[in-house]
Amino acid sequence: MVEPRDVFEPVLTARKAGLVACTHCARVWPLGQRRCGRCGGRLISRDRRSLSRVWAWWTVGLICYIPANLFPMLETTFLGKTSGDTIVSGAVLLAMHGAVPVALVILLASVCVPVAKFIAVAYLAASVQRGLPADPLRRTQLYELVEFIGRWSMIDVFVVAVLSALVQLSIVVSIHPGPAALTFALAVFFTMISARSFDSRLIWDSLEADAPRASGTKKIPAPAAPGGVLKDPQT
Amino acid sequence: MPQANELPGDLRDLIACPSCDALYRAAETAHGERAVCARCHHVLIAPLEGAILNIVALSLTVLLLLVTAVFLPFLKIEAKGLSHTASIFDAALAFADAKMVALSMAVLALIVFIPVLRASLLIFTLLPLLSHGRPLPGARLAFRWTEDLRPWSMAEIFVLGVGVALVKIADMARVELGTAFWLFAVLVVVTVWQDTIICRWTIWEALDREEAAHKRPSSVPEPDHG
Ligand SMILES: [Zn+2]
Ligand SMILES: [Zn+2]
Numbered sequence: 304m305v306e307p308r309d310v311f312e313p314v315l316t317a318r319k320a321g322l323v324a325c326t327h328c329a330r331v332w333p334l335g336q337r338r339c340g341r342c343g344g345r346l347i348s349r350d351r352r353s354l355s356r357v358w359a360w361w362t363v364g365l366i367c368y369i370p371a372n373l374f375p376m377l378e379t380t381f382l383g384k385t386s387g388d389t390i391v392s393g394a395v396l397l398a399m400h401g402a403v404p405v406a407l408v409i410l411l412a413s414v415c416v417p418v419a420k421f422i423a424v425a426y427l428a429a430s431v432q433r434g435l436p437a438d439p440l441r442r443t444q445l446y447e448l449v450e451f452i453g454r455w456s457m458i459d460v461f462v463v464a465v466l467s468a469l470v471q472l473s474i475v476v477s478i479h480p481g482p483a484a485l486t487f488a489l490a491v492f493f494t495m496i497s498a499r500s501f502d503s504r505l506i507w508d509s510l511e512a513d514a515p516r517a518s519g520t521k522k523i524p525a526p527a528a529p530g531g532v533l534k535d536p537q538t
Numbered sequence: 539m540p541q542a543n544e545l546p547g548d549l550r551d552l553i554a555c556p557s558c559d560a561l562y563r564a565a566e567t568a569h570g571e572r573a574v575c576a577r578c579h580h581v582l583i584a585p586l587e588g589a590i591l592n593i594v595a596l597s598l599t600v601l602l603l604l605v606t607a608v609f610l611p612f613l614k615i616e617a618k619g620l621s622h623t624a625s626i627f628d629a630a631l632a633f634a635d636a637k638m639v640a641l642s643m644a645v646l647a648l649i650v651f652i653p654v655l656r657a658s659l660l661i662f663t664l665l666p667l668l669s670h671g672r673p674l675p676g677a678r679l680a681f682r683w684t685e686d687l688r689p690w691s692m693a694e695i696f697v698l699g700v701g702v703a704l705v706k707i708a709d710m711a712r713v714e715l716g717t718a719f720w721l722f723a724v725l726v727v728v729t730v731w732q733d734t735i736i737c738r739w740t741i742w743e744a745l746d747r748e749e750a751a752h753k754r755p756s757s758v759p760e761p762d763h764g
Contacts, residue, residue: 314577317554317561324554324561327682328742329582331552331561341742342682397706405705408698443557443578454689457648461692461699462706464645467632468624469615470707476617480636488641495689504559507578 316504316511323348350502357428360497361421368417368490375481376463383474387481390414390459413459416452417490423449424498431505442506449498456491460484550746553739555580564739585740594664596732597657603725604654604693611716613700615707626650626718648692653729656691659684664741672752673745681741688733694726 317324322331327344339346375387388396390413398406423445430437463484470478553564557580564583567573573583586592607626614623630646633639659680666673700722704713 314560316559317552318559320561322549322552322554322561324556324559326556327685329553329556329739330742331549331554333549341746342678344682400709402705402708405702408702439558440578443580447557450689454692455695455698457692457695458699458702460641460645461629461649461696462703464629464632465613465624465700465703466706467636468628469613469622469703469713470711471622471624472615472617472620472711475620476710480633480638480641484633484636485638485641488644492644499689503557503578507558507560 316507318348319511347502349504349508351505353500353502353505354428354432356500357424357497360493360500361424361428364490364493364497365421367486367493368421371483371487371490372414374483374486376459376483376487377466378479378481379470380477380479381475389483390487409459409462412456413487416456417494420449420453420456420494420498424494424501427501427506431509434509436509439506439510443503446498446501446503446506453491453495453498456494457488460488460491553582555582583739584737586735586737589735589737589740590664590667590744592735593732594661594668596728596735597660597664599728600653600657600725600732601661603721603728604650604657607718607721607725608650610718610721612718613704613716614714615711616714617711623716626722648690649696650693652687652691653693653725656684656687659687663745667744667748670748670751673748677745681745685736685738691729693722694729697722697726 317331318334320331321334323334323336323346324331325339325342325344325346328339328342330339330341332340332346334348336346338344372390374389376390376393377388379386379388390409394406394409394413397409427442427446427449429435430442463480466478467480470476551563553562554560555562555575555578558575558578560575560577562573562575562582564573567583567585569585569587571584572581574581609625611623612625612629614621626649627646630649631642633641633645662674663677663681663684666677700719707713
């Protein structure tokens, strides 16, 4: 028999072996057990309802993100006159003062990352729901990227916090947080929850649904056997 | 249907990829080696020499840095003969003045409380393991929480935010960086370093091993691989 070398060959998963994996500590238990005996985490073989949670938090996040862009993030009072800056107008102002790299950081963290995150999470959830045949490895990497950079959007909230705390020079100039600071923080929070609700194991299930059932005995491979350690895919 | 002969006698020898559910037999991984899931490339096991000692030491450093930073001057602004100082608390509480008390609490949690909590829980979990003592009751819950809290510990993002804020007001006023600012800068390095050396599987195995060793101290050998 020819041994397929494709990594996307349906492998033996915990579920196919009649087990449920703990996503907290990676230990496996007999299918049907509710709580992990090692770390106490909740055991769910595949969280189908996770998709509805993803969409619910995603929607709430989007609802918060729209006013976050329309209302001022910062309100500057200069000699009694108050003016507001939204995320984009604040970055444009910064760029006009010559701080182009910092303006780009702000735009990247507050506009590009959140928008890209909304699109990425929606794509991941839809791809699982529709059973798209897209490369599962790429989608897993996309998911890990979303989880990794999503939290960095919080930077703008911290900028507002520092500026409002620091720039308090009696009647000359003072800075106060605008209403968008709150909705923006909520948008980041809800999108983080949305991404974390996603069960990435669902991405790989499409490989198994139409795959022929493995016949006979299937050996469980050892990823960590000395000498047989799989190479770091990055190198 | 699972075939009986597919399954080994002891489930303890198996590891499932948390990211894609692929099932593997967990074998010893040497220090510095990485066991990676064959299909999704998730790092499953990556033990490092002396990791537990280093994690405890770094957690103590985090606690020390944060607790000191909270009480030391953070930033000072000077312009047109006027000056104003702000502590880290002031930064978090900036939203409280604008009737956003909940946001103030959240910011305080993200930059101070959660990092402190994570460091404390890690010390609580790992300190007994250093002397091969029995894990404290609740150590498992504590370690699960430290991992769940990881994305919500945002001290490093806060430091970058301070940097951006300083650039924003650079041509308006002179800003003096206080000791607390530098402590926070060190904190970023320590936190990032710590997060790269935590191998969950190794710590769970260590907790299991010590627990078993203290339950039956006599002659029962610990479960062997292979
Ligand atoms: Zn577990
Ligand atoms: Zn995997």
